[in-house]
Amino acid sequence: MDIYLLEAVINGILLGGVLALLALGLNLIFGVIDVVWISYADVVMCGMYAVYFLYAQYHVPLPLACLIAIIGSACLGILVHRLIIAPVLDAPPLNQLLATGGLLFFLQSFATLLFGTDFRNIGVRLPVLELATMYVSFARLIAFVVALVGAVVLYFFLKRTYIGTAIRAIAQDREIVGLMGVDQRRVYLVVSAIGGALAGLAACLLALQYDVHPFIGNTFGPVIFMICVLGGLGNMLGGFFAAFIISQIIAIGGYYSSTELSYVFAFTFFIVLMFVRPRGLFTP
Amino acid sequence: MLSLASISAGYGSFQALFSVSLDIARGEAVGVIGPNGAGKTTLMRVISGMLPLREGSMTFEGKAIGGLPAHHIIERGIAHVPENRRLFPKLSVEENLRVGAFIPEARARFAEQLDYVYSLFPRLKDRRAQAAGTMSGGEQQMCAIGRALMSKPKVLLMDEPSAGLAPLVVQQVFELVGRIRAEGLTVLIVEQNVQQVLDVVDRAYLLEVGAIKLSGTAAAMKDNSFIRESYLGL
Numbered sequence: 001m002d003i004y005l006l007e008a009v010i011n012g013i014l015l016g017g018v019l020a021l022l023a024l025g026l027n028l029i030f031g032v033i034d035v036v037w038i039s040y041a042d043v044v045m046c047g048m049y050a051v052y053f054l055y056a057q058y059h060v061p062l063p064l065a066c067l068i069a070i071i072g073s074a075c076l077g078i079l080v081h082r083l084i085i086a087p088v089l090d091a092p093p094l095n096q097l098l099a100t101g102g103l104l105f106f107l108q109s110f111a112t113l114l115f116g117t118d119f120r121n122i123g124v125r126l127p128v129l130e131l132a133t134m135y136v137s138f139a140r141l142i143a144f145v146v147a148l149v150g151a152v153v154l155y156f157f158l159k160r161t162y163i164g165t166a167i168r169a170i171a172q173d174r175e176i177v178g179l180m181g182v183d184q185r186r187v188y189l190v191v192s193a194i195g196g197a198l199a200g201l202a203a204c205l206l207a208l209q210y211d212v213h214p215f216i217g218n219t220f221g222p223v224i225f226m227i228c229v230l231g232g233l234g235n236m237l238g239g240f241f242a243a244f245i246i247s248q249i250i251a252i253g254g255y256y257s258s259t260e261l262s263y264v265f266a267f268t269f270f271i272v273l274m275f276v277r278p279r280g281l282f283t284p
Numbered sequence: 285m286l287s288l289a290s291i292s293a294g295y296g297s298f299q300a301l302f303s304v305s306l307d308i309a310r311g312e313a314v315g316v317i318g319p320n321g322a323g324k325t326t327l328m329r330v331i332s333g334m335l336p337l338r339e340g341s342m343t344f345e346g347k348a349i350g351g352l353p354a355h356h357i358i359e360r361g362i363a364h365v366p367e368n369r370r371l372f373p374k375l376s377v378e379e380n381l382r383v384g385a386f387i388p389e390a391r392a393r394f395a396e397q398l399d400y401v402y403s404l405f406p407r408l409k410d411r412r413a414q415a416a417g418t419m420s421g422g423e424q425q426m427c428a429i430g431r432a433l434m435s436k437p438k439v440l441l442m443d444e445p446s447a448g449l450a451p452l453v454v455q456q457v458f459e460l461v462g463r464i465r466a467e468g469l470t471v472l473i474v475e476q477n478v479q480q481v482l483d484v485v486d487r488a489y490l491l492e493v494g495a496i497k498l499s500g501t502a503a504a505m506k507d508n509s510f511i512r513e514s515y516l517g518l
Contacts, residue, residue, distance in 0.1 A: 162386055169372045169383045176370045178354030179332055179363070181387035181435065 005255055007134040012251025013244065014136070017144035018205050019220070020243035023227045024151055024236055025198035031171040031234035032191045035085050035096050039104035041221030043080070043196060045111060047073040047203025048212040056122045070200035077196020078189055085192070086185075104217070111214035119211035126208065143205035150201050151240065154194070167191060171234070223250075223263075226270045232280025242281060246270075285310040285470060286331070286362070286439055291340030291350075293330045300326040302494045303340065308439070313461065313471040315481045315502070317515065318491035324474040325367050327491065328443045331472070332364035333357040344439075359387050363437035367444050369428040373417025377408050377427055380416050384434030393436065401430040404460070422453035429460065440464065442473045446480070458484050478515040482506050490515075 026040050037043075047069045054065035084103050088096045126138040158164040166182045167190070178184060210216065227246050231238030246266050253262030273281065290303040300323045308314050316324050329335040331342065333354035342350040344360055352360075371380055381401060385394045402409040405426040411419060416427055425445055432440060442461070446454040454477065461484045465471055475481035482488060482502045490498040490511065498508065505511050512518040 162382065162391060165375070165379050165382050166386055168379075169375060172372045172374055173370055175334070176366055177383070178334065179358060179366065180383050180431070181355045181358040181390075182383070183353075183355045 003132075003134060005252070007136070008251045008255035009248065010134065010136055011140065012248040014140040014144040015251060016244035016247035017147035018202050019224060019227060019247055020240045021147040021150055021198055021205075022202050022220070022224045023231065023239035023243045024154060025195045025202075026224055026228050027231070027234055027236045027239045028154075028167075028191060028198075029195040030228070031236065032167055033081075033085065033089075033188050034174075035089070036093075036100065036225075036233075037080070037085075037195070038097060038100040038221075038225075039080075039107060039217075040195070040199060041217030041224060042104050042107040043073055043076055043199040044203045044206065044220075045212065045214065045217045046076060046107065047200040048207045048210075048216065049111065049115065050200075051204055051207040052120050052122050052212050055124075056120070062124065066201075066204040069204055070197050073200025073203065074193040074197040077192040077194075077199070080196070081189060081192035086188070104221075108214050108217065115214065117213060117215075119213045121211045122207050124208055137209070139208040143208065146201070146205055150198065154198070157194075163187070163190060223266070226267065230270055230273060230281055232283040235280060235282055238280055238282035245281075285312075285345060286472070287343045288331070289341045289343075291330060291342065292338045293326055293335055294338065295326075295335075299338075300494050301330065304491070304494070304496055305340075306489060306496070308470060308472055310438075310470055311465075311468055312487065313465050313473065313485040315485035315488035316472070316474045316491055317476070317478045317481060317488055317505075317511075318497075320476070322491045323494040324491055325443055326494075328364060328367075328441050328472075328474055331357075332362060332441060334364075358435055358437075359389075361435075361438035362441065363432035363435050363439070364441040365428050365432045365443060365445060368447070369424050371416040371424055371427055371431070374415055376413050377416050377419070378412040380427055380431050381408075381434050384431035387435055390435045394434075397434050397436055401433055404433070404463070405430055421449050422456065425449060425453070425457060426460075429457075433464070437469070439470045439472065442471065444474055444476065446475060446477045454480065478511070 026037060029037055050069035050072050051065050054060040054068055055062050080103065084099050088099045129136045129138050129141065158168055166177060167187055170177045170182065170184065170187055223246065227242045228239045230246065231242035249266045249269055250262045253265035286308045288304060288306045290305050292299060292301050292303055294300045304327060316327060318324055326335060330337055333352050333356065337350045341348060344362065349357060349360060372383065381398060385391055385397060390397065407423055408426055408430055411423065416424065419427065445457045449457065458480050461471060461473065473481060473485060482505055485502050487501050488499065488505045489496050498510065
């Protein structure tokens, strides 16, 4: 196997980690609350700004800055649910989509107004690892490992705790969980906070690799949606694996042509698959 | 213990219950019988807080519970085994039971209550790791009853526990009602299976088109000429 191709494959796997983390957050929110957060990637953008300002401007140590960004994103998740989602919970899906879509433009415009359109970098230069003449970005490796740890923690939370079990139960029968003492509104807030925190964690990992600007959400938001739909919307495991499929297409496509064209390949693959398996790769 | 005073309820512009009054004493087993669409399920849903009360009042152990949401009713000690079981099909049997123990008091005695439910239904213990949706109807009904018992309720509401089950399993479900009663649990059971429910309850109410038409002891109901003719086919 060509060594450069192998390098592309490894980078693809590493890229898949963060995408998988975001797909988990979006799928969790959709599966439980039944609302698609079109503006999910813009919560990530807010988290990235938080890391940037705390670390690069106010010189807060990076781990602490990340922790604050994660907590802040969780609070933003709760706020979004309270102010935007809760009032339209019983509205037709199109209205919900418009509400969260409106939030997307609001967040992007607000960020432009506050911070301008400059590309800002937190200025952390992590070394590039050389493994047998292959180059692997250390930032990507950290992002991959942390994203995977985040996914495992989420898995055990959903599997082992009472609230986690209730979260999975509510996704299967919304009406009946009240009979077991589960307050649906409280679970929605918990899920929104978790979704926000996952976006915050992804923001920390992405801030190590990319510049932050008000429209950064547009560069990976559509990819995350594509991943979620490909894995079957609401299917967390499906989304997790779909993230790695898509990131491979992007990485290998980028190797054979260019990065821009690799997204064309990924979306073409997605469109064709939607004809073959309209309910997602992993939905029978 | 549980008392409903002229309650009315419905869905949108459709009124399903008209001034229904009903009383259950501690330790009693009470049946509600009646044809399809009489409002039996609506009655259960109102008691457990799934459906809002429109008129009238409900008290439980002397305290008003009318208008409380479902997640507060269960904390007072009223558990509801819903119509068609409504298990979480993709969760395992034990996870279904864990959701049943969601309220704080129940979490504290989870292990103890789980042993109790497994002693009532040894079959559930064998299937603890199986997805609930893949079990037979009878096993699912046991799991649904077990899930409700996990909160250690004072009153158990059972909505059509025999629906869709094989005759032998129906027999087991009614035997179980006798067993859980013996432990002091108060039971309100809604059934279309009139003959069998009258064998296990102390008293019964006949609900027709959203109103109580008759009530009395199980023996008196069995002897009532209207019930004999319309419901027992005698």
